[in-house]
Amino acid sequence: MKYGVNEQGYYGDFGGAYIPEMLYPNVEELRQQYLRILNDADFKAEYDQLLRDYVGRPSPLYHARRYSEKYETNIFFKREDLNHTGSHKINNAIGQILLAIRLGKKRIIAETGAGQHGVATATVCALKGIECVVYMGEVDMERQAPNVARMKMLGAKVVPATSGSKTLKDATNEAMRDWINNPVDTHYIIGSVVGPYPYPEMVAQFQSVISLEAKKQLLEKTGSELPQYVIACVGGGSNAMGVFYHFLDDESVKLIAVEAAGQGVDSGHSAATTFLGREGVLHGSRTILMQTDDGQVVEPYSISAGLDYPGIGPQHAHLYKIKRAQYVSATDDEALQAGLLCCQLEGIIPAIETAHALAHLEKMKFEPTDNVVICISGRGDKDLNTYIKHFNF
Numbered sequence: 001m002k003y004g005v006n007e008q009g010y011y012g013d014f015g016g017a018y019i020p021e022m023l024y025p026n027v028e029e030l031r032q033q034y035l036r037i038l039n040d041a042d043f044k045a046e047y048d049q050l051l052r053d054y055v056g057r058p059s060p061l062y063h064a065r066r067y068s069e070k071y072e073t074n075i076f077f078k079r080e081d082l083n084h085t086g087s088h089k090i091n092n093a094i095g096q097i098l099l100a101i102r103l104g105k106k107r108i109i110a111e112t113g114a115g116q117h118g119v120a121t122a123t124v125c126a127l128k129g130i131e132c133v134v135y136m137g138e139v140d141m142e143r144q145a146p147n148v149a150r151m152k153m154l155g156a157k158v159v160p161a162t163s164g165s166k167t168l169k170d171a172t173n174e175a176m177r178d179w180i181n182n183p184v185d186t187h188y189i190i191g192s193v194v195g196p197y198p199y200p201e202m203v204a205q206f207q208s209v210i211s212l213e214a215k216k217q218l219l220e221k222t223g224s225e226l227p228q229y230v231i232a233c234v235g236g237g238s239n240a241m242g243v244f245y246h247f248l249d250d251e252s253v254k255l256i257a258v259e260a261a262g263q264g265v266d267s268g269h270s271a272a273t274t275f276l277g278r279e280g281v282l283h284g285s286r287t288i289l290m291q292t293d294d295g296q297v298v299e300p301y302s303i304s305a306g307l308d309y310p311g312i313g314p315q316h317a318h319l320y321k322i323k324r325a326q327y328v329s330a331t332d333d334e335a336l337q338a339g340l341l342c343c344q345l346e347g348i349i350p351a352i353e354t355a356h357a358l359a360h361l362e363k364m365k366f367e368p369t370d371n372v373v374i375c376i377s378g379r380g381d382k383d384l385n386t387y388i389k390h391f392n393f
């Protein structure tokens with residue numbers, strides 16, 4: 001694959017594994033084993049069966065008629081919101097738990113910010129009867145109490161991270177510390193296309209089922225497996241990588257990634273990584289991240305917890321730099337308006353993350369014959385309070 005990873009774990013200038021010496025054995029074991037396991041017939045059969053019978057795949061490709069009328073083109077929603085647990089994150093969580101079992105691991109750890117990845121991880125651990133520990137910033141535990149309750153109901157232990165800003169990056173540090181101390185029996189499930197190689201590649205492969213299905217579905221619905229545009233929101237970038245993956249080599253397909261501008265790219269309260277960021281190392285890989293002149297990570301801000309991340313995955317950094325994909329952003333307000341429009345035109349309440357992708361439609365011009373695929377990464381039930389506060393329902 002032209003845009004794929006090389007043997008050293010790099011996409012162009014980005015990627016690699018920048019990890020402390022103590023983590024080397026864990027990451028090296030994964031690097032040596034993951035391809036063999038992912039290509040194993042028994043693994044594939046179990047993964048496909050769970051995606052079908054447990055997650056509910058294939059997710060529909062829905063021709064959004066009223067959206068198509070409004071934007072005078074043909075708009076298709078790839079409905080990851082209909083997956084069990086309500087987003088694309090379960091695709092990756094299932095893949096990694098099956099991998100962990102085949103590596104002989106007895107215990108799963110994860111970190112979570114908003115709790116979505118924590119819930120997906122706790123879900124698959126319950127499914128497989130495996131011990132699950134989720135690290136979460138103390139502040140986030142208060143902000144996301146319903147997800148903490150979900151994880152506990154699913155049998156996970158939720159451990160508060162009490163250092164620093166008591167948010168996602170502190171939870172990540174705690175999870176890393178745990179993994180260093182438990183290298184033999186524990187697997188660390190990372191929730192996006194970030195982290196040291198092989199995580200970004202592994203997660204992208206698990207999420208690539210989204211574009212694999214979309215191609216087939218487009219062929220049935222439009223007579224061509226290639227659309228003119230594919231649009232997705234980007235936090236770390238896993239739903240975007242999933243929906244881009246099988247279109248990467250089809251250069252006629254324009255790929256558009258929408259970041260969270262927060263209160264505006266120049267407001268000081270933003271998560272528009274490619275606009276504000278520079279090259280550097282974040283969470284174990286070389287990528288683009290928001291940082292100060294002396295290399296301190298800048299606190300990101302977005303109204304959507306899933307996009308509130310200071311970097312992007314290394315493959316996105318590469319696609320941005322070589323201009324294979326276009327990176328744009330939408331503000332909190334633009335996203336909330338777009339979320340409301342989706343409710344009223346299509347009867348679908350999208351996650352606020354997803355609403356960022358929808359918001360970009362307002363800034364585009366289409367031909368009536370264009371086919372446009374938007375990844376509806378998740379449903380908006382979890383965001384009801386934010387919508388209520390904003391619109392005074």
Ligand SMILES: *Cc1c(COP(=O)(O)O)cnc(C)c1O
Pocket residue numbers: 087088089116191192193233234235236237238239240306307351353354377378379
């Ligand atoms: C977590 C999440 C995202 C952002 O994560 P990516 O890795 O960028 O996909 C987007 N949408 C939803 C619904 C999420 O839960």
